[in-house]
Amino acid sequence: MDGIDMLDPSGSMTTLTPMAETPITSSHHQLHGSYHNGFLGAHHPAMAAAVAAAGLHPDTDTDPRELEAFAERFKQRRIKLGVTQADVGKALANLKLPGVGALSQSTICRFESLTLSHNNMIALKPILQAWLEEAEAQAKNKRRDPDAPSVLPAGEKKRTSIAAPEKRSLEAYFAVQPRPSGEKIAAIAEKLDLKKNVVRVWFCNQRQKQKRMKFAAQH
DNA sequence: ATGCATGAGTG
């Protein structure tokens, strides 16, 4: 769908969607907005001005700086409340927000460290903000209920571990060709004696990692 | 905190 990587680093007004739409609609996979337009150059001052001029809201919610600031405030207050990342994830379900279920410790951690995609950050912010407000309100009221522990089975998984030498090779391949064809992947897999799927997923994750937020270009 | 994995959505 995108084939080559974006070719519009300049904010030269390509069809940019001011989307700030519906955050979350159900427990899982629906935070899909319109991310498919190489928005990476979307925070050009000229464009921000254009958006403001267009009468559209000052999209302060999509401003990386605002997100960064919120993430830090969030973490600070969370710790102040003596709540762990895992606790927050669980608590989200009790918040009973329309279509918002629990999240994992991983996701909360990534939100705090800004290692989620821009869109993902935007979608999660209002939810975590709601939790924070509610949590602080309850803390003030000394509200506390010793809920049931609930013994979770914790279904076990097995994670493949790619050894250092193989990993170095993969990184070398990635540097030259981040998007190898299926055949190339098979060849690499064979050469490194890894399952083809393991190699394919490794490349997918590598690409995703490369695209994550973290004060990339403009911070 | 992060690596590898899954699955929905998309084209």
Added chain:
DNA sequence: ACTCATGCATA
């Protein structure tokens, strides 16, 4: 077969 949001297991 890819992208994206997310998660389990682990370092």
